[in-house]
Amino acid sequence: MSTVYNDFVIRFANVNGSGSASANGMFAKALFRMGIPVATRNIFPSNIQGLPTWFEVRVNERGYLGRREGGVDVMVAMNAETYAEDVASVTPGGYLFYDNSKPLAPSLRRSDIHEIGIPFSNLLLTEYTDIKQRGLFKNITYLGALAELLNIEFEVITGMVSAQYKGKDALIRPNINALEIGRNYARDYLGGPLKFQVRRVDLNGDKIMVDGNTAAALGSLYGGATVCAWYPITPSTSVAEAFERYAGQMRVDKETGQNKFAIIQSEDELAAIGIVIGAGWNGARSFTATSGPGISLMSEFLGLAYFAEIPAVIWDIQRAGPSTGMPTRTQQADLIGSAYASHGDTRHVLLFPSTPRECFDFGADALDLADRLQTPILVMSDLELGMNDNMSEPFAWDDSRMYDRGKVLDAEALEGVNRFGRYLDVDGDGIGYRTYPGTHPSKGAFFTRGTSRDEFAAYTESPDAYVRNMDRLVKKWETAATLVPKAEIHDRGQKAGIIYYGTSALPMQEALDLLGAEGIHLDQMRIRAFPFGAEVRSFIESHDVLFVVDQNRDGQMRQLLVNELGVDPARLVSIRYYGGLSISADHIQGKVSEHYTTRKLARLTEVKS
Amino acid sequence: MTFVAKPKVHHPRLPLNELGLTRRDYEGSVSTLCAGCGHDSVSAAIVQACAELSLPPHRFSKISGIGCSSKTPSYFLNRSHGFNSVHGRMPSVATGANMANQDLYCIGVSGDGDSASIGLGQFAHIVRRRINMLYIVDNNGTYGLTKGQFSATNDKGSTSKKGKPNLYESIDLVGLALQLGASFVARSFSGDKKQLVPLIKAGLMHKGFAFIDVISPCVAFNNHQGSTKSYDYVRGHIESVTMADFIAPQQEITADYEPGSTEDVAMPDGSRMRLRKLDDSYDPRDRFAALAHVLERQAAGEVVTGLLYVDPDSTDCHEIMNTIQKPLNTLVENDLCPGNGALDRINASYR
Numbered sequence: 001m002s003t004v005y006n007d008f009v010i011r012f013a014n015v016n017g018s019g020s021a022s023a024n025g026m027f028a029k030a031l032f033r034m035g036i037p038v039a040t041r042n043i044f045p046s047n048i049q050g051l052p053t054w055f056e057v058r059v060n061e062r063g064y065l066g067r068r069e070g071g072v073d074v075m076v077a078m079n080a081e082t083y084a085e086d087v088a089s090v091t092p093g094g095y096l097f098y099d100n101s102k103p104l105a106p107s108l109r110r111s112d113i114h115e116i117g118i119p120f121s122n123l124l125l126t127e128y129t130d131i132k133q134r135g136l137f138k139n140i141t142y143l144g145a146l147a148e149l150l151n152i153e154f155e156v157i158t159g160m161v162s163a164q165y166k167g168k169d170a171l172i173r174p175n176i177n178a179l180e181i182g183r184n185y186a187r188d189y190l191g192g193p194l195k196f197q198v199r200r201v202d203l204n205g206d207k208i209m210v211d212g213n214t215a216a217a218l219g220s221l222y223g224g225a226t227v228c229a230w231y232p233i234t235p236s237t238s239v240a241e242a243f244e245r246y247a248g249q250m251r252v253d254k255e256t257g258q259n260k261f262a263i264i265q266s267e268d269e270l271a272a273i274g275i276v277i278g279a280g281w282n283g284a285r286s287f288t289a290t291s292g293p294g295i296s297l298m299s300e301f302l303g304l305a306y307f308a309e310i311p312a313v314i315w316d317i318q319r320a321g322p323s324t325g326m327p328t329r330t331q332q333a334d335l336i337g338s339a340y341a342s343h344g345d346t347r348h349v350l351l352f353p354s355t356p357r358e359c360f361d362f363g364a365d366a367l368d369l370a371d372r373l374q375t376p377i378l379v380m381s382d383l384e385l386g387m388n389d390n391m392s393e394p395f396a397w398d399d400s401r402m403y404d405r406g407k408v409l410d411a412e413a414l415e416g417v418n419r420f421g422r423y424l425d426v427d428g429d430g431i432g433y434r435t436y437p438g439t440h441p442s443k444g445a446f447f448t449r450g451t452s453r454d455e456f457a458a459y460t461e462s463p464d465a466y467v468r469n470m471d472r473l474v475k476k477w478e479t480a481a482t483l484v485p486k487a488e489i490h491d492r493g494q495k496a497g498i499i500y501y502g503t504s505a506l507p508m509q510e511a512l513d514l515l516g517a518e519g520i521h522l523d524q525m526r527i528r529a530f531p532f533g534a535e536v537r538s539f540i541e542s543h544d545v546l547f548v549v550d551q552n553r554d555g556q557m558r559q560l561l562v563n564e565l566g567v568d569p570a571r572l573v574s575i576r577y578y579g580g581l582s583i584s585a586d587h588i589q590g591k592v593s594e595h596y597t598t599r600k601l602a603r604l605t606e607v608k609s
Numbered sequence: 610m611t612f613v614a615k616p617k618v619h620h621p622r623l624p625l626n627e628l629g630l631t632r633r634d635y636e637g638s639v640s641t642l643c644a645g646c647g648h649d650s651v652s653a654a655i656v657q658a659c660a661e662l663s664l665p666p667h668r669f670s671k672i673s674g675i676g677c678s679s680k681t682p683s684y685f686l687n688r689s690h691g692f693n694s695v696h697g698r699m700p701s702v703a704t705g706a707n708m709a710n711q712d713l714y715c716i717g718v719s720g721d722g723d724s725a726s727i728g729l730g731q732f733a734h735i736v737r738r739r740i741n742m743l744y745i746v747d748n749n750g751t752y753g754l755t756k757g758q759f760s761a762t763n764d765k766g767s768t769s770k771k772g773k774p775n776l777y778e779s780i781d782l783v784g785l786a787l788q789l790g791a792s793f794v795a796r797s798f799s800g801d802k803k804q805l806v807p808l809i810k811a812g813l814m815h816k817g818f819a820f821i822d823v824i825s826p827c828v829a830f831n832n833h834q835g836s837t838k839s840y841d842y843v844r845g846h847i848e849s850v851t852m853a854d855f856i857a858p859q860q861e862i863t864a865d866y867e868p869g870s871t872e873d874v875a876m877p878d879g880s881r882m883r884l885r886k887l888d889d890s891y892d893p894r895d896r897f898a899a900l901a902h903v904l905e906r907q908a909a910g911e912v913v914t915g916l917l918y919v920d921p922d923s924t925d926c927h928e929i930m931n932t933i934q935k936p937l938n939t940l941v942e943n944d945l946c947p948g949n950g951a952l953d954r955i956n957a958s959y960r
């Protein structure tokens with residue numbers, strides 16, 4: 001048995017609400033601290049307690065962090081209810097950890113995997129009298145056993161326990177005790193180390209491991225958001241919660257103890273976006289965070305904000321379709337609904353972050369763009385990025401950066417204006433000058449409506465005035481295409497290219513390497529915003545075949561490209577995954593390869609020199 | 610239809626207020642509502658109240674939903690910004706505007722359709738949040754702008770212009786506001802300027818959420834025999850609890866009751882309305898009594914008007930949330946951005 005270092009997938013099957021999250025998180029963090037790249041994924045039900053939940057960690061030295069298909073190498077099966085399913089998901093030759101306090105039903109046994117039974121319940125029976133404690137410490141105990149068998153540095157874990165319970169010292173000892181019970185049992189009763197081993201490397205540099213929602217909240221805070229209105233919905237809730245937590249630490253006035261922010265948990269998403277728009281209209285930077293159903297409810301307001309030209313930032317942490325259940329799975333299925341949300345001729349700016357660092361950056365950039373363009377900016381994250389701890393470049397802020405508040409006339413500037421026209425295109429970029437309410441005693445006030453106005457914001461139902469205004473909004477849209485984040489392009493002059501966005505970036509390097517090994521070499525473009533910049537068009541024009549990767553059924557990014565750039569649909573081959581897990585490298589490789597085979601496209605058998 | 614600016618000719622005899630401004634400086638553009646619409650009288654009352662209080666006419670935010678009533682913010686206070694937003698959603702927009710700048714006076718104007726039907730949820734929640742604003746509902750018991758459908762404030766048994774009776778119970782926003790804990794609740798009649806203007810003044814000066822339900826007849830669709838919100842009907846059934854005279858906030862708001870006397874009030878259409886003043890047993894500081902009184906009079910087929918409830922020790926949302934006094938929209942990088950240094954600690958916590 002040859003040892004495999006730092007390359008395996010481990011999955012923990014638990015019962016929701018059993019306190020497993022913290023032990024599982026410590027497992028991943030320990031490897032991360034040992035310098036090994038890891039990716040974590042939560043798969044959880046719409047339920048608070050009792051239903052199955054899984055936590056998966058992919059460990060990979062090459063930094064392949066997408067979801068891996070084809071089963072797991074190590075399964076920690078702690079949920080009787082899903083046991084059969086969990087046993088079945090282990091790869092041949094893999095390992096199954098289970099609680100053998102009770103005998104295992106013969107039907108559940110497999111001869112092609114290693115069963116590692118540990119009598120967790122019995123072990124803890126004597127140590128902890130309280131049933132609840134026993135349940136909690138079970139998680140810590142399997143962590144101790146795993147540390148021994150996978151060769152995780154024990155001090156890294158104990159260090160984490162001490163840090164986690166700092167100030168609650170009474171909890172440190174029992175936790176370490178539980179870790180030791182697991183470790184000692186594994187050492188004393190279980191044979192040698194597993195095939196899969198970890199070892200310290202130095203591949204993580206100064207990276208951090210954080211969820212995208214926390215990053216979004218911090219970016220919004222750094223970007224100067226003062227008003228946050230929201231309504232709870234998984235997987236977006238933690239954006240507002242993180243904003244509240246950090247604002248409470250970093251946005252309280254030292255002298256008065258008063259808050260330099262306002263957070264309103266509103267009665268629904270209609271109110272959340274209404275509050276954001278009211279605040280934006282009145283000159284405060286404001287944002288909301290929601291998911292698909294919330295976007296649907298916000299749509300009327302989004303149209304108003306587009307027409308009335310009011311800055312607003314909306315984080316859409318995308319999930320699968322309606323109701324409960326699947327919706328707590330990841331997807332990128334709100335693109336079309338968001339890009340054209342609302343009634344009348346509307347088009348909205350979308351940003352597509354793919355790492356926590358990018359969530360942080362876009363958190364602030366979106367506020368600048370909203371002010372500059374005087375329009376809603378929707379940041380399209382998803383559950384995969386938002387709720388899982390992702391490895392990321394650390395957050396950084398340029399202290400010389402000033403907020404771009406866009407075109408706003410203050411009282412002094414108004415003095416110099418002969419006749420203020422809110423919707424006059426003074427600069428030829430389609431963006432007018434705005435004023436905040438209450439700025440000047442006699443100048444700059446205007447009445448905000450959706451439509452029916454002339455350049456001076458005066459009421460009119462004149463068809464000409466309407467058309468002039470709508471055409472100016474088109475011009476503004478063209479300006480937006482020059483201001484939004486540019487696509488990230490790797491062009492080595494191949495004939496074929498792959499276009500992707502958001503969390504499809506996670507498995508991309510692995511997919512490209514797999515394809516490269518079969519003689520398929522693709523140039524890459526990661527789209528970061530809608531409207532598409534000129535670079536997106538020229539990438540498409542300079543390639544014969546283009547694969548467009550979407551995590552939705554209908555190839556929504558592909559539709560946007562066809563629709564907005566007038567690309568011949570035949571040139572855009574759709575690669576789609578919509579099962580609610582994140583897209584894998586295997587899936588991308590399989591579909592691209594299949595296309596090459598069925599179309600008999602040439603592959604390079606040798607590397608071009 | 611285009612915007613008509615009112616000619617700016619100053620009437621030499623118009624009195625100047627403390628800011629040296631006349632009532633004209635508080636007006637808006639020319640109304641496009643039907644001649645005789647009660648809503649125009651409400652706008653006029655707002656103009657008069659603000660002028661008489663000598664409030665700076667550019668320091669308001671005027672927010673509305675959608676409806677004839679919601680069009681009215683462009684007919685008063687032209688020097689202030691207005692926002693004709695989304696049907697039923699004025700409360701959320703007003704909340705946001707107030708979050709951004711608590712120094713501005715905020716007037717929200719809505720209709721009974723806007724607030725009691727599509728926007729009932731938002732109405733209830735803004736009351737809870739105690740946003741510091743004056744919230745006026747121009748209540749005509751109908752959907753004016755969509756041409757006369759029944760609204761939820763329409764009384765059961767009242768008939769539409771076509772003679773169809775309303776079969777459903779009505780929603781009384783005053784009762785609701787009292788129940789939800791609004792700290793200032795009043796009802797008035799658009800034709801009763803003498804009562805309405807002081808109420809608007811008191812509402813503007815009130816700290817916290819001030820609500821005035823103004824019965825405001827729709828002359829086009831709900832002013833016929835059979836309607837319970839027509840001028841004639843309301844005139845016959847009105848009972849006024851307080852002739853609230855506005856008194857500056859440092860003094861207590863007292864009610865100018867003259868038990869047993871009657872007062873004739875001029876109506877916009879030239880007729881006069883007789884109001885009966887309440888006896889002085891009515892205490893506008895007793896929320897429970899106010900609610901009971903409203904329900905009782907309602908059962909007797911009467912509309913109670915006046916200052917029904919006021920909490921002199923009221924609070925507002927910013928106080929509840931402990932926000933900084935300085936308007937949030939004036940904060941800059943130095944106030945808001947913790948800087949790169951603070952990220953070291955944050956990054957370290959994620960390693």
Ligand SMILES: Cc1ncc(C[n+]2csc(CCOP(=O)(O)OP(=O)(O)O)c2C)c(N)n1
Pocket residue numbers: 675676677678679696719720721722723724747749751752753754755760
């Ligand atoms: C979402 C939506 N639904 C319907 C309408 C149509 N609509 C416009 S005004 C209105 C009713 C207004 O009634 P009310 O608030 O009582 O105002 P009034 O015109 O009576 O003053 C309706 C239903 C709309 N503008 N938006």
Ligand code: SF4
Pocket residue numbers: 641642643645646647648677678749753754826827828829830
């Ligand atoms: S329809 Fe009724 S509510 Fe609308 S403007 Fe005319 S009178 Fe007023």
Ligand SMILES: [Mg+2]
Pocket residue numbers: 676720721722747748749750751752753760
């Ligand atoms: Mg109405």
